[in-house]
């Protein structure tokens with residue numbers, strides 16, 4: 001399965017967002033991970049679809065919108081129109097998860113569901129055949145720069161087994177505390193899309209991306 005780096009712009013320099021995003025893409029990142037936070041589902045407020053709309057003309061790479069918001073079904077069309085290619089909603093934030101997944105697909109976008117570290121895989125098991133991607137949070141969502149939670153590796157392993165046994169084609173994304181030093185071990189568990197925020201945007205972006213890609217593809 002193809003491995004992909006998805007830099008999370010939450011850790012970018014917001015005053016120079018377009019520049020930072022293009023630097024990461026030029027260095028080899030294939031997705032842009034866009035963390036939308038509402039101050040309710042998670043403690044922090046980040047930004048909304050106008051930021052996606054502003055970035056969209058800069059590049060054709062995949063925009064992966066991670067909606068950390070309550071009742072995300074209210075905004076699916078807005079994020080689709082703004083230019084998101086993949087829309088990820090949290091299982092914990094949806095009363096009617098199946099309905100929201102179909103809302104995303106009806107907009108012609110790839111549908112993904114995220115689960116927090118303490119949420120069991122059973123929360124997504126029945127909708128799994130409908131999904132393009134599952135995001136396994138490897139920190140409690142809300143902030144960049146947190147430490148990877150080690151037990152999440154086992155969860156990724158179980159999810160990959162479940163996907164294989166059901167003969168499905170579903171990507172597994174991991175998000176939180178992922179960096180050059182642990183990415184190879186996480187990949188070995190079965191993840192194939194890696195969100196890195198601080199590991200990409202703190203310091204020299206180009207150098208960081210190249211180092212992460214090298215470790216990711218080991």
Ligand SMILES: O=C(CO)[C@@H](O)[C@H](O)COP(=O)(O)O
Pocket residue numbers: 008010011033035066139140141142143144145146175176177178195196197198199
């Ligand atoms: O969704 C989130 C945080 O809730 C992430 O996407 C973070 O932005 C990842 O940051 P790092 O842990 O890689 O610094």
